[in-house]
Each structure stands twice: as structure tokens, then as C-alpha cells.
Amino acid sequence: MADPTTSRAPEEAPGYDPTSVERKWQDRWAQTRANTPDLAKGGKPFYQLMMFPYPSAEGLHIGNLYAFTGNDIHGRFQRQRGHTVFQPFGYDAFGIHSENYALKVGVHPSELIPRNIDNFRRQVHRAGLMIDWSKELSTTDRAYYKWTQWIFLQLYHRGLAYKKRASVNWCPTDKTVLANEQVEGGVCERCGTPVEQRLLEQWFFRITDYAPRLLRNLDTMDWSSSTLTSQRNWIGASEGARLTFRVGDDGDSADDIVVFTTRPDTIFGATYLVLAPEHPLVDKVTRPEQRKAVDAYRARSAKQDVVARKTSKDKTGAFTGATAINPATGRGVPIWIADYVLMEYGTGAIMAVPGHDERDFEFATAFGLPIIRVVAGADENADTPLEAAESHVEGARVVNSGEFDGLTVADANARIVSWLGERGAAKAVTTYRLHDWCISRQRYWGPPIPIIYCESCGTVPVPEKDLPVELPFVEDFRPDDSGISPLARHAEWYHVPCPQCGKQARRETDVSDTFLDSAWYFLRYPSADRDDVPFDKALTKRWLPVTSYIGGNEHAVLHLLYSRFVTMVLHDAGLIDFEEPFAKFRAHGHIIREGAKMSKTKGNVVTPDALVDEWGADTLRTYLMFLGPYEEGGDFRERSISGVKRLLDRVWASVSDARTAGQGDEVVMRKLHQTIAKVTDDIGRLSYNTAIAAMMEYVNVLRGHERVPHRAEVEPLVQLLAPFAPHIAEELWETLGHTKSVFDSGWPEVDAARVVEGTVKIAVQVNGKLRATVDATRDAPQDVVLQLALAEAGVARFVTGTPKKIIYVAGRLLSIVV
RNA sequence: GCCCGGGUGGCGAAAUGGUAGACGCGGGGGACUUAAAAUCCCCUGGCCGAAAGGCCAUGCGGGUUCGAUUCCCGCCUCGGGCACCA
Numbered sequence: 001m002a003d004p005t006t007s008r009a010p011e012e013a014p015g016y017d018p019t020s021v022e023r024k025w026q027d028r029w030a031q032t033r034a035n036t037p038d039l040a041k042g043g044k045p046f047y048q049l050m051m052f053p054y055p056s057a058e059g060l061h062i063g064n065l066y067a068f069t070g071n072d073i074h075g076r077f078q079r080q081r082g083h084t085v086f087q088p089f090g091y092d093a094f095g096i097h098s099e100n101y102a103l104k105v106g107v108h109p110s111e112l113i114p115r116n117i118d119n120f121r122r123q124v125h126r127a128g129l130m131i132d133w134s135k136e137l138s139t140t141d142r143a144y145y146k147w148t149q150w151i152f153l154q155l156y157h158r159g160l161a162y163k164k165r166a167s168v169n170w171c172p173t174d175k176t177v178l179a180n181e182q183v184e185g186g187v188c189e190r191c192g193t194p195v196e197q198r199l200l201e202q203w204f205f206r207i208t209d210y211a212p213r214l215l216r217n218l219d220t221m222d223w224s225s226s227t228l229t230s231q232r233n234w235i236g237a238s239e240g241a242r243l244t245f246r247v248g249d250d251g252d253s254a255d256d257i258v259v260f261t262t263r264p265d266t267i268f269g270a271t272y273l274v275l276a277p278e279h280p281l282v283d284k285v286t287r288p289e290q291r292k293a294v295d296a297y298r299a300r301s302a303k304q305d306v307v308a309r310k311t312s313k314d315k316t317g318a319f320t321g322a323t324a325i326n327p328a329t330g331r332g333v334p335i336w337i338a339d340y341v342l343m344e345y346g347t348g349a350i351m352a353v354p355g356h357d358e359r360d361f362e363f364a365t366a367f368g369l370p371i372i373r374v375v376a377g378a379d380e381n382a383d384t385p386l387e388a389a390e391s392h393v394e395g396a397r398v399v400n401s402g403e404f405d406g407l408t409v410a411d412a413n414a415r416i417v418s419w420l421g422e423r424g425a426a427k428a429v430t431t432y433r434l435h436d437w438c439i440s441r442q443r444y445w446g447p448p449i450p451i452i453y454c455e456s457c458g459t460v461p462v463p464e465k466d467l468p469v470e471l472p473f474v475e476d477f478r479p480d481d482s483g484i485s486p487l488a489r490h491a492e493w494y495h496v497p498c499p500q501c502g503k504q505a506r507r508e509t510d511v512s513d514t515f516l517d518s519a520w521y522f523l524r525y526p527s528a529d530r531d532d533v534p535f536d537k538a539l540t541k542r543w544l545p546v547t548s549y550i551g552g553n554e555h556a557v558l559h560l561l562y563s564r565f566v567t568m569v570l571h572d573a574g575l576i577d578f579e580e581p582f583a584k585f586r587a588h589g590h591i592i593r594e595g596a597k598m599s600k601t602k603g604n605v606v607t608p609d610a611l612v613d614e615w616g617a618d619t620l621r622t623y624l625m626f627l628g629p630y631e632e633g634g635d636f637r638e639r640s641i642s643g644v645k646r647l648l649d650r651v652w653a654s655v656s657d658a659r660t661a662g663q664g665d666e667v668v669m670r671k672l673h674q675t676i677a678k679v680t681d682d683i684g685r686l687s688y689n690t691a692i693a694a695m696m697e698y699v700n701v702l703r704g705h706e707r708v709p710h711r712a713e714v715e716p717l718v719q720l721l722a723p724f725a726p727h728i729a730e731e732l733w734e735t736l737g738h739t740k741s742v743f744d745s746g747w748p749e750v751d752a753a754r755v756v757e758g759t760v761k762i763a764v765q766v767n768g769k770l771r772a773t774v775d776a777t778r779d780a781p782q783d784v785v786l787q788l789a790l791a792e793a794g795v796a797r798f799v800t801g802t803p804k805k806i807i808y809v810a811g812r813l814l815s816i817v818v
Numbered sequence: 819g820c821c822c823g824g825g826u827g828g829c830g831a832a833a834u835g836g837u838a839g840a841c842g843c844g845g846g847g848g849a850c851u852u853a854a855a856a857u858c859c860c861c862u863g864g865c866c867g868a869a870a871g872g873c874c875a876u877g878c879g880g881g882u883u884c885g886a887u888u889c890c891c892g893c894c895u896c897g898g899g900c901a902c903c904a
Contacts, residue, residue: 225822229821230821230822233822233900234900236903238903260903260904262904340902341902342903342904344903346903349904351904357904358819358902359904362902431903431904433903553898553899592897597897626831626842627830632823635830637830639843639844640844643841643842644842647842653857689830689831689841689842692841692842693840693841693842695841696841697841700841703858764837765884767885769885770837794871804884805884806884812836813836815836815884816884817885
């Protein structure tokens, strides 16, 4: 870009040069530690948290910058409003992403990650974010993951960490375990090979124990409603009942099959039972003559890959030869196995009601099992034939159900549960869809799980004093066919004396899930420079829970739920005094480009570096926020960035011109105070785009006449602009003769008296159509406005007789109905 | 299939019951300039009309209301998430 200063006459103020202004203020902020608040003493603590990024090799993505800027504006605004604002930054640098990238380029992650972090830090610095760099952290720091392991131990000691055999996603081509996020539509996201299931011993956290609380607290939390909804759906509570069916032709066996259902009212229509193929009772109930068929089916479904299971919903199954007694009808029903029943949900067994469940209907049709109607809609009766499963509830009544016939679904539900309950065959329960959190990763790049296995002592947690269990340097960290972490190949590390008996023992070789790293980083930040504690008690009390957290909704479930869970556990352990980590959470939208998602494969990625070079960080920041409503995202169109640059140029010019002291023009000052009111309100609710538009409007008024602006007209404008464009604001604030930072200058006050207009335009409608506007005082009485309105030819023309009705909204509109 | 968002000028958008299109981009015209850039000013939803003015218009169809982009009912469509959850 041409340097605008060269063409200027010497007596004119120098033009706006973003590069030098931004460098100057970034350096000054660093020198004066301007963004490092005194966490121990600063008044009105305000913890503004942004989601820390995974430091990819590609560098900062424009989407990262969009997220950070939205936080930064809110944080800077709060600071100007008088809060001590803590806005830290860090890196979520462990995990499969780094590892896979390292494998691809052949550089060890321990070398790659610091490099990436340096690049991220540089880019974040250039963006002018108000970061307290004294508390910077990376989850890969020894001083960080030591405490991640400590968190594991806290859960372990409270009985919330346990090991069990569970299936993992296995890619036979890459010979590696895949996280769920790496499986797209049943195939490996890297090579496209169908993913298989493998059974491995894995560590789990008992998050399901906390499901009711995780769900209940949502009702009173100040979070984006979309995020709350996602969490509710993910936890997925279902109200229903456990019903017990006794095995055997006449219910003589000692075995009970317990099913879960949300529709106990339909039990009279339960014509068969289905067990998940891996259900523990399958072996026991299967009759000898059916053994072969059952075993064959179980073998097949165990081997079946994920793709087949996800794409084909055809119903398959096998008959066990056994029957059980329906506790409501007293009749025998056959017991089948089928993979449409999932072992992980409910009890792993269902009562099938083919008349009123689509899946059961398909299965019953395929295998010729009886279908009975037990619910009838308003225009149906007990004998209306069923063409398909009918699941209606509202206005429906129970039929073919003995003494319960004629009851509504809701009534029948309650009555049947208590009726069966008296005989010990039913119990009302709530089932959750949430599963326990599998934290094991058979990988290299993560914090080793701090557990030691000893022949004599069994599973022994690593004593706290021995933390961290350091991640050793392993040259070849490629996962292999064994499904065992590469850490097992490091003999000196792997073999370790038992902390209890001192005998030769071996370490757990799994590392923990990256989501565990990020489930507590907000607790660490205020104490990030402390090595002796995970988080300082006093600082934590003062700074947590997080005051304001703004992040992407892609983390609506996992990260935010895990963070809540870990916080609750630490609360229950008496380590912190709050159980919800984020007092306020807002989900921001996503940025797309020219109507399409930005992605490397589409080749439409824009890089922040190039944009900062060309336009300056202030313009880029402000432009990103101007694109659209922050909570909905925006469409990046580079051509329109010039409008925002023009705003900054005009503000620069106005301040440079403003030499006159005094009151300021009345019309301009009124607009100024209206603008202050709007910008203040808009930033508070993250409506950044309209705040910027309001400032543009004000600048249009300010520069509308051929006149020299007064100081009083521009000074508050600089303060309003500061959160969006911090560098230029500091520079202009200094130009205006201030020695303190604009961020310590406060926030302009609205003078309410100046905001109100003397006369206003009042819209006049006839039968709902706008016919004229009239000028009147804000509080003019209806009669006066009506007279004015009728004097308008455009109104009189349409008002022929006496008006039927008149609606008057003072200061806004007059509506005449004829 | 289920859940959550959207659909408004040429484009990004604003207005959450009260003058639809603020603000910005793009486009057109003009001023300044030898010229260009920059800057500044004016115009810019569609149709009819010389003008005054009128009519139409917020995905589609209904409804409530003096008045609906906004609230209600039914659909179409795009984006995101989940998916045999009993």
C-alpha cells in the first residue's frame, strides 16, 4: 500500500499507518506489562476465558482469530468498565492431531510442538489481544501434565476411575486405535478403510454417576440456550421403568430378564423379548437345539464392522429357543437376540412391542412374530388393524390391556408400573444416554496414566510425590498392530519398582484423552506459574468460577461437559467451593468464506498474517466483528474490508483535526450520547456488528458538515472504539494528550438528558398502511397529533368518515382505523 | 428419521409487535485533479407514472392483531449435530 503521508502537505497531521502504530503499542504493552493484572489484589475480578487452541503446524486460522477477538473485545470492555480483567492464553498441544501430523512430516512432536507454539504466540501477539502472558501454559508442559495426572488420581481415589474391557475403533490399514472423532461415517478419516471393533482394557471415568446433577444444574445456568439444549440431549434422560420377565415356560426358572422401557403402558402388547447379542444371560437361556444358530449370530455381529452396522438397518436376529413370562399377561413370550438392541443402553434387553415401535414392527414382520394393538387413537378401536407401528400418545387410550382398557397412555403408564411394582416386577427409573468417559488412548503423545501394575499388590496408583510420570522420549512412536501404546516399547520406562512393595512392576502404557487436559485448564491459569500446587486456593477462590467464557459450539458437549464433571468431582473432594466452572457461557458462530466453509481442500483458507500485513490488526479485528452477528457467525468477503478501514481512517482524521475545546455541537453531541448508549448495550450482548455500525453512523454525523470537530465530540469515540481497535485507540488517546492507557481511562457515561430528542417524527398509519409522518414533541397528546395528521393531504384522502378506532403510541406512531 | 439454527435488495446484513432494508460492500452520477488514486457529496428493493403519487415486497400457504420480518399452525428449502437409545 502507498504511504499516505508522502502526498500530504507538511503542516498536516501524519496519516494513519497501522504497521508502525501497532508495533509501537504492542511493544509498549509488553514493556509496561499492561495486560498482567495483580491477581492477588486487583478489585472487581473478571475472568474472561477464550478456548485455548490446538497449535497446528499451519498456524493460526482465521476462525481462531474470530473466536479470540470476540473474547478480547468483551474483556477490554469490562476492563474499561472498571474490572480487573484476567485474560490468559495457552495451548492444547497433546493429542492425536499433533501425533498424526508428526508422523506425516517425520518430525518428533516434542520438536514440532514448541515450534508451532512459537508461531501461534507470534500471531496472537500481532492480533493485539489483551493477554496476560505471565500465565501462559501448554498442556504438554511437565508442570501442567503433572497435575493432569494428579486429577486422574483424585478421581481414582474417589472410585470414579475404573478399568474395563471395551471395544475401540481399530483401523486395520493404519494399524492403530482411532478416537471416535477420527471415524467419519464408519471409515478411518485418514485412509478411508472401514473401521473394526477391538476389545481392549481401558480406563473409564464414571461420569454417568453425575448425570442427574449435570442435567439438573443446566436449568439455572447462564449459557447460550443452544449449548444447554445440546448438553440436555447428550445426557439424554429417559423416564421409564425396569420391568422383570421371569425365564421359563411357566416362570419356573431362577433367571430374570430385566428390560428398560419408556412405555410400560404397552406391556400387554409385548409379544417377545430381545437381548443384545453380548448380553450375559444369552448363554444361560439358550436351548441346546438353538445353540448353533445363536453362536453363529453372535460371532457374526461381533465381527461386523461399524460401517455395516451404521448403514444397514435391516433387522437380523436369532431365536434362543427359550421363553419368558410376560408379567402382565402371564403368557409366555419367546426370547430372541438381535443387534438392534444395544448392550450399552438401558439393561441391554428390551420387551418388544411391535404394534407400537417401528423397529420391533420390522423385526416381528421379518420373523413372523405376533403383533398386537394395545393403544388406539381417537378414531380407532381395539380391533383396528395395524398397518405399521403406531407410536401416538396424545389423545390415545389403552386397549386389549385387561383392567387398564380405556385409560389414557399417561394414566395407564403410572397404574401399570405400580400394579407390577407391588409384585416386584416393575420399578420406575430414569435412564441416561450418556456413557462413561473412556479416557484411555493407546498412543504416545499424551500424559501417561499414573498407574503401576504389580504382581503382588495389583493396581497401584503412582504416589503423588512421584508425579509427574514423565512422558519418555520414544524415537519411533508409531502405533503398531498390537493395539498397545508405543510406550510399552520403552523398557526402562515400562519396568518400574512397585511403589508399595518395591518388587518389579510395570507401568500403565495408555496415555489419557486430550479432553482431560482441557477439562481443567481454566483452573490452572491463575496459578500457572506455581509448581507446588495445581491451583492456589486463594487465587482460585478469588478468580473462579470463570466470569465469562465465549467459545465455539463444536465443544458444546464434550469439552464443556467434561469440564463440568471434573469441576464437580473436585468440589465433592473439598478442593474447590463451586461446582460449575463457567458462570456465563456464550457460543459464537462460525466464519465461512464467500458462502462456503473454509477448508484446505477447497483452497479458500485466508491466513491472518497476510491480512494483518495488508490491513493492520485493528482493521482486521473490527472487520471480523462487523461481518455479522457474533453469535451467528459471518461470511468473510475480503473486498468489503475497506469499509472498516475507512472508518478507522476517518476516526484518525477527526481526532487529528480536533483542536477546539468546549462543549461540542448540540446535534453531534446528542448523536454521540445515543451512540454511547447503543455501543455499551451492544457490546454487553455481543452484538458487535451493530456496535460498529453505530460508530460508523456517528462518524458520518461528525464529519457530515464542513466543520472542525471538537475534542468533546471525539474523545469518547476513541474510548468506544478501543475494544475493537486497541492500537489506534491508544495512539489517538495519546494524541489527545493523555498519558495513561485508554484502557485505564474508563468508559464514557451516557448523559440521558442529551439522548432525548425534542421533536420526533411520528408515523401515521391508516388501516395499517403508512400514509405520512408528522413532527411533534415526544410527549404530544393524541389530539394534537391527530390534528396534525389529518392536516396531511395524504392522510385526509384516506380518512373519509369518522375513524372507527385510533391507536396512539406516544412518540412513535398514530394508527387510524376507518 | 430425530434435535438445533437459518431463509429479508446485486452482496454481507439491520429491525424481536409500531415508518422493512440502519451500517457496510458493490454499482451509478457529481466535486476536486492535467490525469489517476485517495478524499468528499448525491442516488441506488421491484413495478406503474412526466410528476405528484400509487401498488407490490422479508422462502410458501393459512391465522391472531388497528398493525407481523417479529407471535401461532401447516409446508418447502439450506446449514450444523446426533443417529436402531427401547
